[in-house]
Amino acid sequence: MEYSVKASSSSKKSASIQIKQSKINFGITPEFADTIPNPAKLFLGSFSSCILKNVERFSGFMNFEYSKAEILVKAIRLEKPPRIDKINYELKIYSTDTNLNVELLKKNIEKFGTIFNTVQLSCSIDGDVKLIYE
Template structure:
């Protein structure tokens, strides 16, 4: 399997990534990073997207239903060398389904997540996962 994207930048301004039919703008200067995500935030966004995609994927495989999920991702960065050293995520799944096995879902995310597995080779990842009854709460959009 291969992935392809195209990106471009404008000097002293901003940049964008073309993925499929969408363009995602990002900041490359201190001014543009106020409005648009910086590359580190896009990196963490890819990590979050990987986890959310796998929840959807494994809801079918594990035969559970859920109304939605929220994820918060925090990272620690060192300056010398510049790299992410620790990533912590807090995942909330909104579900009333007793078939949702959180431990098995976490194992599947860790075993089959492409971005997850790539990142864990160079960075410590820790998590908190909780399930909230979807009928009793509002899902953040």
């Protein structure tokens, strides 16, 4: 399987990524720091998306129902060399399903997530999955 995206930027302005029918703007200058995401936030967004996609995927495999899932991701950035050193996530699954095996879900997310596994090779990841009964 191969992936591709197209991105472009304008000097001293902003940039965007074209992915299928979606366009995602991102900042490349300090003027946009408070209004649109920077590359590091897009990176964390990709990480978050991977986990949420796998919640949906494993709801079918593990036979559980959920109404929604929310994830909060935080990262620690080192200065020299500049890189993400540690990621922490908290995933909340809202469900009435009392048979949902949260530990197995977490294990599957961390074992089969493409972005998760790629990121895990370069920084530490610590996460928590919580079931919120509705």
